[in-house]
Amino acid sequence: MPDVFVRKLGHISELMDDDIARLSELTSCTQIIKPHTVLIQEGESCRSAQILLSGFACCYKRLHDRGRQIVAYRVPGDAEGLHGGPARVADYSLVTVTPCIGATIDRETIDDLIEHHPRIARSFWQSVLDERRLLCEWLMNVGQRPAPQRVAYLIHELFERLETVDLTRGSSVELPLTQQDLADTAGLSHVHVNRVLHSLKHSRMIDFNGRTIIIHDAARLKRFADSCASFPSRPAA
Amino acid sequence: MPDVFVRKLGHISELMDDDIARLSELTSCTQIIKPHTVLIQEGESCRSAQILLSGFACCYKRLHDRGRQIVAYRVPGDAEGLHGGPARVADYSLVTVTPCIGATIDRETIDDLIEHHPRIARSFWQSVLDERRLLCEWLMNVGQRPAPQRVAYLIHELFERLETVDLTRGSSVELPLTQQDLADTAGLSHVHVNRVLHSLKHSRMIDFNGRTIIIHDAARLKRFADSCASFPSRPAA
DNA sequence: CGATCGGTTGATCGGTCTCAATGCAGGTGG
DNA sequence: CCACCTGCATTGAGACCGATCAACCGATCG
Structure with a gap:
């Protein structure tokens, strides 16, 4: 039985056995993260992808002096930084809310997956587009x-x-x-x-x-x- | 001199001459679009990408009875649907604000570009991630x-x-x-x-x-x- | 010339914020 | 075991931002 992350990816875009095997291999090396741990800082460059296998995390931006705006939640099976291309400056901070179990994949591996595993690449696209969909929903939510x-x-x-x-x-x-x-x-x-x-x-x-x-x-x-x-x-x- | 779209892509991610040639070829077949023309309807499946070469357009979602929320503007050089994977249901409607000049690229061509032109693929990733960045900014804007x-x-x-x-x-x-x-x-x-x-x-x-x-x-x-x-x-x- | 659309202005209402105080639970140190 | 503290939930009172309603104006257009 593959983990939540692989199952969720397989849900949004069809994966074959070898895709699943390859992904499972990458998410097998897990680590335990304490609550309220900052994994990514807004504005800093981020070289790896983070997979959340268990626990709750949230993404937020800060407005100078004023309050923070949470722009997304990450729940088990979600990931951060699942996109191609070079390392980017983080648009927001990522911090755990509860104790979490996570896995890390470095950017080179992500790029390799995208290049050589078309089905995995598709699932990555889908997941980024899903994030975008939720952002639109949230924008309408607070705006209207x-x-x-x-x-x-x-x-x-x-x-x-x-x-x-x-x-x-x-x-x-x-x-x-x-x-x-x-x-x-x-x-x-x-x-x-x-x-x-x-x-x-x-x-x-x-x-x-x-x-x-x-x-x-x-x-x-x-x-x-x-x-x-x-x-x-x-x-x- | 390549068009705005190609120049903007080249700005956010390095492109070679043959990438530029290939893209320019695709955006050379343009059409004129009247103001207030609905190009994409929220909820309908969308099979092609739209390149905006001149004019203003906006993306919005509707809340049942209530007002609309504009979730993005498209200005010259911007594009819609520049992502890999199968056709998706549109998250929002896309409508022109002014008279526009646009080009259309179908999904198969997009997928082909992503598969065979790694630098173009990168620029597509970047542009989707830039959209996401703006959505986060807007969310913070209306939220905070x-x-x-x-x-x-x-x-x-x-x-x-x-x-x-x-x-x-x-x-x-x-x-x-x-x-x-x-x-x-x-x-x-x-x-x-x-x-x-x-x-x-x-x-x-x-x-x-x-x-x-x-x-x-x-x-x-x-x-x-x-x-x-x-x-x-x-x-x- | 009337109609429509967008901008402008005033008056009023109400949803939400801010400030402040209280309570309650868990954790920590004496 | 108790005293204290801290974080979170709760409640009240009052102020204010922004919505709504309504009217008018000016430009553009058929």
Whole structure:
């Protein structure tokens, strides 16, 4: 059974046995990383790709004095720097949120994979394009949605992503994020995120207890996120 | 002299004469496109790449009933769909803003270029990664900056991008965007964009007349965008 | 000449931020 | 074992930024 990373790549683009073998070989050398470890610093050049096999990480940019903007989450199976070409200056910092298990692949190996393994190259393209898709979604999220819908969308997205890697149990997920993290993602204050979460809970859209979130009806949550209801609508009756 | 597109690619990643020849060949068959023409529809599958040689276009997503979010601008030399792999469902719509001159390259040709012209492949990677970089910037822009800084940032970015393709004259640019376009980019109302523009003008940060914008001091504009001044600061005295 | 589109301005409303205080849990050192 | 501290969640009060609504203007165009 290949690891999460290889499975996820195989999901978004067809891979053959030898592709899988080659990738598995590269991700077999793992390391354990402590929470809140900075793996990549915005602005510094980054020579390798990072594969996340377990745990939670996030990517963020800082605005001089002001707050940080989280621009992406990395969950098990995700990777950073899976693109061809020479080393680039990092667009954002990458930091672990929880303890993580990761693997590192250097740029030469990435380039070699892209050059000699067309199916792997495709899967790399797909994964970069998927990142771009999420960035567009997030941009629309913070640009167009009011706070409750914004938070609802984020929770829904994370739930769906974690579902594909079997990190949900039924309708509940473990989200190791603080309300401050959510705030920095949604472009809101953590105080307001708190109120919004409770209003979502009150309207039976979600439920939570500690870091565990329960989504009773993912479709309804999504529908709400896309609606312009000026207030989380109560369940009928 | 190669066209804008080829020059821009050559700028971000080294190309040889035969690469340039091959690309120039592909962009030589141009077409004229009317303003407000939808080239790609969000959600529809898109089989070709579009090169923009002249004119202005924008990419946007729609939120059900609510407004649109512009997620990118395309200026001369930019392209859409410059990535490997099979046709994908479009993440956003692409529509011309002004009359444009464009060229179309089909997916098979793109894949062939990526496979047989390593330097071209690199430049394609770079351009996709540059798009991603801008998306992150925009996300931080709407997520973290107050309205005046947000608009200032956008104007600065567009000025810089247009400068690299020689579409500025000294410190002035022609921006064929309505205030509504800027609003949909910044996640603000067009009324507020109007007020902010005037306050930027009043504080001598920018000047404008019709669609022509003058940036007296690009560095100062950028500095202001990155600051947390609660109000556009007047020039000393 | 009316119609349309984009820009401008004023008044008002409300969503969200900020500030501040409190509570609660886990960890650490005495 | 207790005192303390730190990080996170929670709650209230008040201020403010930016949205909305509405009206008007000017230019362009058929």
